[in-house]
Amino acid sequence: MSPLVLSSATLQEVTPATGVFSLIALLIGLPLLGAAVLLLGGRRTNKWGPYLGVLTVGTSAVIAIVMLVKLMALPSESRAIGESLYSWVFAGGFQVDLAFQLDQLSMVFVLLITIVGTLIHIYSLGYMSHDKDKRKFFGYLNLFVAAMLILVLANNFLLLYVGWEGVGLASYLLIGFWQFKPSAAAAAKKAFVINRVGDVGLSLAIMLMFVTFGSVTFSDVFGSASQASEGTLTAIGLLLLLAACGKSAQFPLQAWLLDAMEGPTPVSALIHAATMVTAGVYLIARSNAIFDRAVWAATAVIIVGLITIFMGATIGSAKDDIKKSLAGSTMSQIGYMVLAVGLGPIGYVFAIFHLLTHGVFKAGLFLGAGSVMHGMNDNVNMRRYGALRGAMGITFVTFMAGYLAIIGIPPFAGYWSKDSIVHAAFEKSTLIGVLTIIAAGITGFYMTRMVAMTFFGKARWEDDAHPHESPKVMTIPLIILAIGSTFLGLALLFWGNIKTWLEPVLGLTEAETALPELAIIIITLSVVIIGAIIGWVMYARRAVPIEAPRGSWLTRAARQDLYGDAVNDALVVRPSYHLARVLNWFDSRAVDGFVNGTAAFVGGASGRMRKYQSGFARSYALSMVGGAVIVVLALVLVRL
C-alpha cells in the first residue's frame, strides 16, 4: 500500500486576537457569570435564574457563530487565534499563562458545546420545571459549559486541566443533583474518584512534558515533539490515554458512566453523551503531534477503543433501563472515536466528525428518552413501555431520526461519519475494519431493540401511567436536534467541508484499502440491516415479557455492566478500605501505642524510683556514705 499523503499536521502560527476574537474570554465568562449569579444569589434568583442560565449560554452560542463566520473568512493558515490574559503559575523555569487559543478544532467544539448546550438548557426549562432546586440545576449547567469551554479553548495543558476538572466537578454535582437518593450521591462520588485516576495520567503527562520540553503550552510541546525520544513520547501518549479513558469512560475506567445515569436526563444528554465524555477524544486529537510519533501509544489507543466499542455495545444490548442502554451505546460510539484517533492522520478528522454528529444525535436520543420518561412518570424500564408512538408523536419522530442516524442509514448524519471511520479502519488494517463493521451490526441490533420496546409492540404500561406528549419547550429542542441528526453529516461533509477545515490542525492522510470503497459501504449497510432485523424480530414481532427472562450468560454479565464494578471492588475498593482499617489500627495501637508506652514507662519507672525516697534521714545518710565510699575507692583504685 502506498499512502497517498495529502498532508500531515503542521504547527500553525498563532496570531493575537483582534476584533470579535478578543471576546474569547467573554465566551467563557458569560456562563461563568451565570453560574456565579445563580449559585451565590440564593433564593432571590429562583424566579428568573433559569432564564438567565439559558440567556448566558445562548449569547455565548451567538458569539461563537459570529466567530465561526469570521474564522471562515480568514485564510486557512491563519485560523489559529491566541489570547493571553495574564501570567498564571510561574516559578523556576515553569511559566504558564492564562491564555486561550481558538483554532479550527476548538471552534467546532465551541459550537457543539454552546449550541447543543443552549438547546439542552431550553429543554431543561420544561424538564425541570417542577424541581424546587431548578435554579441550582441551571447554575451547575452554566458552570459545566464554562468549564468545558475552558477545556477546549486552553492554549496549554495546565489550563486544559482546569477545564478538565471543572467539567468533572460539574458532572459530580449534576450526577448527584438528586442527592437525597443515596444511589445518586454514590454514583457522583464514584464518577469523580474514577476520573481522578485518569487525572493522575493527565498530571503525569503534563509533568513529563514539562521535564522534557520545558513548557506545557501546545505550541511549544508540539513544536519540539519531533526532537524528543520515542520512549518519552510513548510514555506521554500512554498517560494521556489514561486520562482520556477516565473522562471518556473507556476501558478500563468505564465503570462510572452507567451509574452516572442517576443524574437528570438533560445532564446525561449534555455531559454524558454530547460533550464532556468526548473530552478524551479531544485530548488525543489535540495531541496528534505526540501520537503520530509514538506508534505503541497509538496502538494502545486503538485497542482500548476496540474493547470499549464491544463492551458498550454488549451492555447496550442487555440493559432494560433506557438511559443505561443509551449510556452503553455512548461508550461504544466514543469507542469508535477513540479508535479513529488511534488510527493516526487517516482517522483524526473522522473522529472529530463522528464526535460532532454523535453529539447532536445522541443528545437528541437522550432528550427523547427524557421526553418518554416525562410522560411515563419517570419510569426508565423499557419493559414497561411499548406502543408509545401514538401517544407521543413528536418524540417518536425525532427519536427515529436519531435512531436512523446512530445505526448509520444514509443520508442521516451518523452514516457519513461512521462510514468514514469504518473506511479509515480498513485503510489501517482489514481486521480492524471488519471488527468495526461487526460492531455496527450490534449497534443496529440494540438500537432497534430500544425503539421496538419503546414505541412499537403492545402497551405494557404501569397502571397509573398516562403517556402524553411533552410541552413545546421540550419538543422544539428535540425537533432542532432531529433536523441536525438528519442533515448534519451531509452539511459538514459537503457544505462545511470538514476535512479541509480540520486538516491544518490534525493532518489528513489517505491510504488504499484492501476492498473497494463501494464494497465496504454495501457490506456495512447490509450488516447493520441484518442486526436491525434481528432486533425487530426479537422485540417487535414477539411479545416482550414484563419480567426480564434469565437470558444467556452474556446477557447476565452485561446486565452487571460486564462485572466492571465487581472487578473494581475486588481489586481496588475493598483492599483500600481494608488497608485503611489496618492502618487505623496500626496508628492507634503501634505508633500511638509506642508514644503512650513511652509515657507509661517513664511513669512506671518514676513510681518505682519513688520508693527509694523513703523520707528516713538515716537511709539518705547511708546512701551518702555509700556514695562517698565509692568515690574514695574509685580514687584509690585510679591512683594504684
Place this chain on the structure above:
Amino acid sequence: MSSFPWLTLLGVVPLVGSLVVVFLPKAKALLAKQVALAFAIVTLVLTVAMALQFQADSTAQFQFVEQQSWIPAFGISYAVGVDGIGLVLVALATTLVPIVILAGWKDADNERGSVKGYFALILVLETLMIGVFAATDVFLFYVFFEAMLIPVYFMIGRYGGPQRSYAAVKFLLYSLVGGLFMLASLIGLYVVSAQITGHGTFDYASLVGLDIDPFAQKLLFLGFFFAFAVKAPLWPFHTWLPDAAAQSKPGTAVLLIGVLDKVGTFGMLRYCLPIFPDASSFYAPIVIGMALIGIFYGAYVALGQNDMKRLFAYSSMSHFGFIALGIFVFTSIGQSGSVVYMVAHGLSTAALFLTAGFLMQRNKNSALISDYSGVNKVAPVLAGFFLIASLSSLALPGLVSFVGEFMVLLGSFQRYMWVGAIATFGIVITAAYVLRVYQKSMTGPLADGLSGMKDLGGREITALVPIAALTIVLGFFPAPILNVINPAVDRVMTTIGASDPAPTVPSASVEGNGQ
C-alpha cells in the same frame, strides 16, 4: 525602605489587645469579643499596609528589618524582618485570626475558662505567630517557637473537649521534646559559630554560609529537623495532632494546624536548608521517604476514620507530606509550590474545621460522621461551604491548593521522576476520603434528629466567605503570592547550591527525565 518598625508594631497591637481584653470586667463578655475582633482587624489592616510596601524585586533578603541588641554577651539580638515567605505566612496568620475570632464567637461561652481569657489567648498567640515568622535571630525564633506552646496549651486544656487534658499534655510534651532537641542544636550552633568566626552569634544572616564541618552539620540538622518534624507533623511524629485537633475548639484547631504547624515546614525551609546545606542533601532521601509514607499513610487512615476532626487532622498530615516533599526535592518549583501549599492548606483547613464546627454545634457537638446524613436538605448553605472546603482540600484545579499541589508534584517529578509519580497517586485517595465525608454527611436521606437544623447565620457566613473567596481568587490569580515567594525561594536555592534540572529537549536526545 522605610525605617518604620512595621513588624514590631504588628506584634505589639494584638499583645496590647490581649491585655485590654484581660482587664475588662468578667461580666462584659460581649465587649471582650468585640475588642478582640477590633484588634485583630487592625492587625490585619496593618499587615495589608505593610505588604503593599513590600518590594518583591528588592536585593535585600529581608525587608522591614529592625535590630536591637538584647543579650550582647551571647550575640543575641532582637532582630526581625521578613522575606517573601515570611511575609506570606504572617499574612496568613493575621488573616485567619479575625476569621477565627468571628467564627468562634460563642466557642468559649459556658466553658470552664472565662470568655475573655479565650480571646486574650488567641491574641497572644497571634503576637507569637507573627514573631516566629518574622524573627531573623535564631535564638529569638526559638523563644517564640517555644512560647507559642503556652497559649495553645491553655486553649486546648481549658476550652477543649472531654479528653482535653490528655490532648493538651500530649501536645505540650511532644512539642517540648522537639524543642529540647532544637535547643541543644541551637547551643551547638552557637559554639560552632564561635569556633569558626571567633565570636559566637545567633544572627541568621551570619549563620547562613558558615562553613560548618559536615559531621557537625548532620548532628545539628537533626536537632532542628526533629523539632520541625514534630511541629509540622511528619510521619511518624504525628500522633499528637489527631488528639489535639479532636479535643480542641474548631478555632483553636484552625490556628494550630492552619498556622502553627506551618512553623515546622517554614523552619525547614528557612533554617534547616540554608544553614545546613550539606546535611540537608544528605538527609533528603530519608525526609522524602518520610514525606511519601506520610502522604499515603495519612490519606489511608483518613479513609477509615469516623470522627470528622480526626479525619481532617490525618488529612492535614498527608498534606504536610506534600509540603515537606516539595521542600526537600530542591527545585525552585517544588519549594515555591510548598509555600503556596502552606497558604492553601491554611485556608482549606480553616474552611474545613470551621464548617465542621458549625455543623457540630448544631448536633450536640458530635464529630461522628455516622451521626449525620442528608444535611444538604436542611442546611444547603452550610453544605455548600463544606463542599468548597472539601474541594479545596482535594486540590481541585482552579483553587489555590491545586496551584500548590501541582507545583510540588511537578518539582518532585522534575528531580526524582518516580517520587513525583508515586506521590501523584495520592490525589486519588484524597478525593476518595474527602468525598466520602461529604457523601455520608451531606447527602442521602435526612438523619433522625437533624430536621430542626438551622442553616448558617450571617456571622458564620461572614467568617467563611473570605476564606472561600481567597481560595478561588488565588487559584486563578496566584501571582500576588508567587511574586513575593519566588525571589525568596531562589535565594534558598542559591544558598544550598542547588539548581533546577534543565529540560531534556532540545538540548540532548537523552531519555526524558530530570536526573
Place this chain on the structure above:
Amino acid sequence: MNPANYVILSAVLFSLGAVGVLVRRNAIVVFMCVELMLNAANLAFVAFSKINGNLDGQVIAFFVMVVAAAEVVVGLAIIVQIFRTRRSVSIDEPNLLKY
C-alpha cells in the same frame, strides 16, 4: 611520734561518727556524731598541716570550728522545735521530708 598516726586516729574517729549517724535514732546523739566527724576532719587538717609544714590546714580547722558552732546553734534549735511539736527527737519519725 609519726604524724601518720594522727591521720589514722582521725579516720577512726570519722568512721565512728559515721556509724553513729547511721545507727542511732536519737537526734541529739546523731548530732553529736556529726560533730565527731567534723572534729575528725579537723584533726586530719591539723595533722596534714604538720606534715606539710605550712599553716593552711590549721587555718581551715578554725574555719570549720566556726561553722560547726554556727551549725550547732541552728541544729539544736531545730531539734528543740521538733521536740516541742512532736514530743520526740527520734529522727525516723519526722519522715515528713517525703511530702
